[in-house]
Amino acid sequence: xxxxxxxxxxxxxxxxxxxxxxxxxxxxxxYALHWYRWETAKSPEALFVMTLNGDEKKKGRxxxxxxxxxxxxxxxxxxxxxxxxxxxxxxxxxxxYNKLIFGAGTRLAVHP
Amino acid sequence: xxGVTQTPRYLIKTRGQQVTLSxxxxxxxxxxxxxxxxxxxxxxxxxxYFSETQRNKGNFPGRFSGRQFSNSRSEMNVSTLELGDSxxxxxxxxxxxxxxxxxxxxxRLTVL
Numbered sequence: 001x002x003x004x005x006x007x008x009x010x011x012x013x014x015x016x017x018x019x020x021x022x023x024x025x026x027x028x029x030x031y032a033l034h035w036y037r038w039e040t041a042k043s044p045e046a047l048f049v050m051t052l053n054g055d056e057k058k059k060g061r062x063x064x065x066x067x068x069x070x071x072x073x074x075x076x077x078x079x080x081x082x083x084x085x086x087x088x089x090x091x092x093x094x095x096x097y098n099k100l101i102f103g104a105g106t107r108l109a110v111h112p
Numbered sequence: 113x114x115g116v117t118q119t120p121r122y123l124i125k126t127r128g129q130q131v132t133l134s135x136x137x138x139x140x141x142x143x144x145x146x147x148x149x150x151x152x153x154x155x156x157x158x159x160x161y162f163s164e165t166q167r168n169k170g171n172f173p174g175r176f177s178g179r180q181f182s183n184s185r186s187e188m189n190v191s192t193l194e195l196g197d198s199x200x201x202x203x204x205x206x207x208x209x210x211x212x213x214x215x216x217x218x219x220r221l222t223v224l
Contacts, residue, residue, distance in 0.1 A: 034212065043116070044202070046212040089155070096209045097168045098145045102155040 002026055004092045006103035013080050014111055020076045021106040023090030027071035032093040034100060035064055035075055039086040047075075047088075080110040114138065116205050116216035124222045130191040133219045137184050137205030144186040145213060146178060149200040158201075161186050190221075198223045 005024045013019050025033065035047040048057045053068040061078045077084055087107045091100035117136045125131050137144050146158040157170040161180035178188045184205075190197055200220050204213035 036215075043215040043217050046214065049212045091155075095168075098143050098160045098162075098204070098206050098209055098213055099157050099168045099170070100145070100147075100155075100204075100213065101157065102147075104154045 002092065002094060002101050004090060004101050004103040006088075006090060006106050008106060009104065010107040010109070012109045012111065015080060015082060017080050017110075018076065018078045019080055019108065020074050021088055021108075023073045023075070023103055025071050025073070025090070025092040025101075026094075027069060029094045030068045030071075030092075031095055033066055033068075033073050034091040034093065035073070036089040036091065037086045038089055038105070044089065077108075080108070082110045082112050084108060085110045116203060116214050118201075118203055118216040118219050120219060121217065122220045122222075124224065125193050126224050127193055127195060129193050130189065131193060131221060133188045133190075133201055133203075133221075135186045135188070135203035135205075135216060137186070137203075138214055141205035141207050141214075142184055143206040143208065143213075144180055144184065145204045145206075146186070146188050147202045147204065148172075149202060149218075150196075150198075155202070158188065193223045195223050197221065 033050045036044040038044040050066040055066040064075045066073045087105040089105045091102045143162045145160040159169045164180045175191045180186045200218045202218045204215045206213045
């Protein structure tokens, strides 16, 4: 059974704080790692697709790194804003088909 | 560019009935995947269709089935509904296996 774990489960930060979350996944049969942001009552929004060990990707104040050898990825948010409040999901892909195995997510609340 | 659309958005059914959910992918996307989200289980992969063929299936009973039409629109059917089938059903479309998946807003199914 393939397990994807995310920590912490939830996080409360003040506006302007920087924060980071962890996604752990099996290090064997790795194909890709996806990050999504999911705001309440909206569709999950794709943030990054990461495929290579050592990958670093950035989108505005959000960035992510990938270590496939040890099976983890970090998501960083610099200078959190209230609009960053959402659940951040990572999803592991082990083959060439579009089957994503999701972690339970990290729920972020940014307080003004 | 129109996003992924799902109909209906909300549905209430009773135990034993069957239900059909519909997903229209982004134009040009040939892959459609379905996921179930329940509070206790998070997002679970149901199946993926690519060019009208089911490529992968998750660990769900045979009551869950799907199909894809030549225009890439997909339907998911659940027969003999059980209370535990109450969930948010999301579909996601992708161009192929190498790109990100874009999610629709979901169909909220309640089984009474």
